[in-house]
Structures are given as C-alpha cells and as structure tokens.
Amino acid sequence: MSTNTPSDPSGVPSLPDRPSLPPRPGRSRRTWLTAAVIALVVGAGGGFAAGRATAGDSASGGKLTTVKIGVTDADQDYWPVLKKLAREHGIDLQTVNFSDYTQANPAVAQGQLDLNLFQHLVFLASYNKQAHQDLTPVGSTYVVPLGLYSRKHTRLSQIPRGADIAIPNDPTNQARALLVLQKAGLVQLKGGGTIVSTPADIDTSASKVKVTPVDASQTVTSLSSVDGAVVNNDFALDGHLDPKKALFSDDPRSSTSEPYINVIVSRAADKDNPTYAEIVKLYHDPRVEKLVVAESKNTSVPVQKPAADLRKLLAGYEKVVSAQ
Known part of the structure; x- marks a missing residue:
C-alpha cells in the first residue's frame, strides 16, 4: 500500500464485491483465537x-x-x-x-x-x-513486496513462452499479481492495467505466459506443477520461500505501491x-x-x-x- 493515486496507468474500474486480506510482513498462519x-x-x-x-x-x-x-x-x-x-x-x-x-x-x-x-x-x-x-x-x-517464485527456473529469462503462472484468485491480490507479471514482461494488460485488473484484461496475443488463478493459500503448493507463482509475502514465508530468490517482485517504494x-x-x-x-x-x-x-x-x-x-x-x- 505507496503520492499518486493508483489510477497510474489509466482510469480505474470497480473494486471487487469482497475485499481480500492484504499481505503482512510476517508469517500469518499461526495459532489464532477463533x-x-x-x-x-x-x-x-x-x-x-x-x-x-x-x-x-x-x-x-x-x-x-x-x-x-x-x-x-x-x-x-x-x-x-x-x-x-x-x-x-x-x-x-x-x-x-x-x-x-x-x-x-x-x-x-x-x-x-x-x-x-x-x-x-x-x-x-x-x-x-x-x-x-x-x-x-x-x-x-x-x-x-509481491513476488514471483519458481521451483523450475532460477531466472526470469528462463520462463518459456506459453508457461503457466499461478496467481491468487482473490480480487485485490489477483490484480496486483497481474501488474507484477506485466512489470516482469510476462503479460500485457489492456489499457496498461489497474489495481482491479482481472485475467480477462490480459492481451493474450501480446503476452508471453498464461495465468491460472488459485486460492492464495495454494500458490506455494502449486509451484510443483506450474512454471511459477505469484505468492503473497506471508504465504511465501510460511512456505519457506526465500524472498531474495524471487524471480521478480514489485517495488514497495514505488508510488504504484x-x-x-x-x-x-x-x-x-x-x-x-x-x-x-x-x-x-x-x-x-x-x-x-x-x-x-x-x-x-x-x-x-x-x-x-x-x-x-x-x-x-x-x-x-x-x-x-x-x-x-
């Protein structure tokens, strides 16, 4: 969350019906009160x-x-x-x-x-x-930051054309994940993308990869079956992923954050x-x-x-x- 409002690339369409849990800096899946x-x-x-x-x-x-x-x-x-x-x-x-x-x-x-x-x-x-x-x-x-991880590739350039990338399916994190993939040069979003972009906004002919939305909690486990996954910071830490080994992350210091x-x-x-x-x-x-x-x-x-x-x-x- 970064002095421009997030209508950076273009006008911003509607937000989802149900908000999604924003990522936190630490491990989130611990013993909680019911x-x-x-x-x-x-x-x-x-x-x-x-x-x-x-x-x-x-x-x-x-x-x-x-x-x-x-x-x-x-x-x-x-x-x-x-x-x-x-x-x-x-x-x-x-x-x-x-x-x-x-x-x-x-x-x-x-x-x-x-x-x-x-x-x-x-x-x-x-x-x-x-x-x-x-x-x-x-x-x-x-x-x-929101990062792209892979168990099959060690560099962003190794991700092949047509690769399958898992992204969170909850609206807030899904839109941010798509913007991360666009910044990484893997997808192109129509109109430049916004904070509420969905997979329907992907220009498939101009994109290198396809995306598969999954529950955010499943992004880490999906790494065994996809070329990469955009994983929330808390799930990445819970899954013992090293943030330093993310193939790409957005910049938390940028105004787009x-x-x-x-x-x-x-x-x-x-x-x-x-x-x-x-x-x-x-x-x-x-x-x-x-x-x-x-x-x-x-x-x-x-x-x-x-x-x-x-x-x-x-x-x-x-x-x-x-x-x-």
Missing part, C-alpha cells in the same frame, strides 16, 4: 470508550489510558516491545487477535475496539463503501485522538521497526505518510468503489 472467542473478548461489557483511564500507572506515574487494537499477528515479536513503549507513554495497548479478518473492521465500527492494524488502503475503501462506514487511517505502517500501504485505522470521529497519534509514532520507533522488518526477512518497507495524505488516497479509492 471468531467465537473474539466475540466474547470484544463483546464483553459492550464497547470500549477511546481514551478510557484504567487502574495502574505509567512509567511517569500517571493513570494509563486503555486502547484496544484488533490485529492478525499478535504473536509477532514486535508487539511486546510496542506495548512496553506504549505503557511508558501512559497507554495500556491491548491486542485482540483475529483469525477471521472480516470481523476486525466491524469491531472498530461498532465501538468494541478502538483501532485495528491489518489492512491496506484499497481493502479499507472497499469495506467502507460496502458496509456504509467511515473508518479512517490514523497512520501508516509498511508495504511489503500506494494502494498497498498498510494502515492503523480508527472511527472517523476519533481520527484526531492524540493517543492514537502517539501509538502511530511509537510503531515507528526504531526498536519496533527493526523487529517488523526482521520478521519479514527484510522485505517490508516502513512507511511514514501523514494521516491527511492517507485520507486523500482513501477518498480516491472510495470514489472508485462508489462508481460501480
């Missing part, structure tokens, strides 16, 4: 008021302010460090882990959680328009909450960022983009969704 348990955790006692004072003291001797944040990676090493730093700044940062990522936005919208951290801007735009909500970014976190900037999200009414701004600042503390990058095997790129800029980007994506 949705039922989460409902009990976030639902007990009703919603949580943002900035609620709790018993206990910060390092400075003042009362702690509790902030509950929904995540999908609570077992990663950076969370204890971030929580410790938050406590030193008077914040009791409590994570609620989700295995069903479709629950994280409703939990914020309904006031059961204060924040969440799991999604990129295109995902958020799609959710807001589908659910008639106005969740908004309060800060950015990182972008991760802006749709995939991952963000910390709140309700619109709380977008200027100073406690939330402090959490964003602490996320980018070098001690935290170092662990986030290490978890991704040095593939994630921290992004510090002003919240106002993130909201402008989000508004542009929401217009695209509304135009459907």
Whole structure:
C-alpha cells in the first residue's frame, strides 16, 4: 500500500464485491483465537470508550489510558516491545487477535475496539463503501513486496513462452499479481492495467505466459506443477520461500505501491485522538521497526505518510468503489 493515486496507468474500474486480506510482513498462519472467542473478548461489557483511564500507572506515574487494537499477528515479536513503549507513554495497548479478518473492521465500527492494524488502503475503501462506514487511517505502517517464485527456473529469462503462472484468485491480490507479471514482461494488460485488473484484461496475443488463478493459500503448493507463482509475502514465508530468490517482485517504494500501504485505522470521529497519534509514532520507533522488518526477512518497507495524505488516497479509492 505507496503520492499518486493508483489510477497510474489509466482510469480505474470497480473494486471487487469482497475485499481480500492484504499481505503482512510476517508469517500469518499461526495459532489464532477463533471468531467465537473474539466475540466474547470484544463483546464483553459492550464497547470500549477511546481514551478510557484504567487502574495502574505509567512509567511517569500517571493513570494509563486503555486502547484496544484488533490485529492478525499478535504473536509477532514486535508487539511486546510496542506495548512496553506504549505503557511508558501512559497507554495500556491491548491486542485482540483475529483469525477471521472480516470481523476486525466491524469491531472498530461498532465501538468494541478502538483501532485495528491489518489492512491496506484499497481493502479499507472497499469495506467502507460496502458496509456504509467511515473508518479512517490514523497512520501508516509498511508495504511489503509481491513476488514471483519458481521451483523450475532460477531466472526470469528462463520462463518459456506459453508457461503457466499461478496467481491468487482473490480480487485485490489477483490484480496486483497481474501488474507484477506485466512489470516482469510476462503479460500485457489492456489499457496498461489497474489495481482491479482481472485475467480477462490480459492481451493474450501480446503476452508471453498464461495465468491460472488459485486460492492464495495454494500458490506455494502449486509451484510443483506450474512454471511459477505469484505468492503473497506471508504465504511465501510460511512456505519457506526465500524472498531474495524471487524471480521478480514489485517495488514497495514505488508510488504504484500506494494502494498497498498498510494502515492503523480508527472511527472517523476519533481520527484526531492524540493517543492514537502517539501509538502511530511509537510503531515507528526504531526498536519496533527493526523487529517488523526482521520478521519479514527484510522485505517490508516502513512507511511514514501523514494521516491527511492517507485520507486523500482513501477518498480516491472510495470514489472508485462508489462508481460501480
């Protein structure tokens, strides 16, 4: 997710009906709470008021302010460090882990959680328009690359004409995968492609390879039967793929990666909450960022983009969704 809106190549068509889980920098398939348990955790006692004072003291001797944040990676090493730093700044940062990522936005919208951290801007735009909500970014976190891997070839130039390339079949990652293949010179997309391109947009006569959409979780296992696969960073790490051996990856530092900037999200009414701004600042503390990058095997790129800029980007994506 990268200051141009992602209408880079051309006008952007509609977003998919159902948003897809954006890639994260670390391994994603670990032990998670079930949705039922989460409902009990976030639902007990009703919603949580943002900035609620709790018993206990910060390092400075003042009362702690509790902030509950929904995540999908609570077992990663950076969370204890971030929580410790938050406590030193008077914040009791409590994570609620989700295995069903479709629950994280409703939990914020309904006031059961204060924040969440799991999604990129295109995902958020799609959710807001589908659910008639106005969740908004309060800060950015990182972008991760999307890579093309192969067990049959060691260089991009070795991929033969007519080769079969597996790509994720969920709409957000599918479109990004097609753009990766276009940048790699393997496919040509009609009109230059957009963030919502589909295989139907491939100019087959001008393309070197054909694509086979599969479930994102199957892209790694498909490598034994195809010439290559575009694999989300989290699945690549889970599948013990070395990001350094990807035949090609998109550039997370490019402006074309802006749709995939991952963000910390709140309700619109709380977008200027100073406690939330402090959490964003602490996320980018070098001690935290170092662990986030290490978890991704040095593939994630921290992004510090002003919240106002993130909201402008989000508004542009929401217009695209509304135009459907």
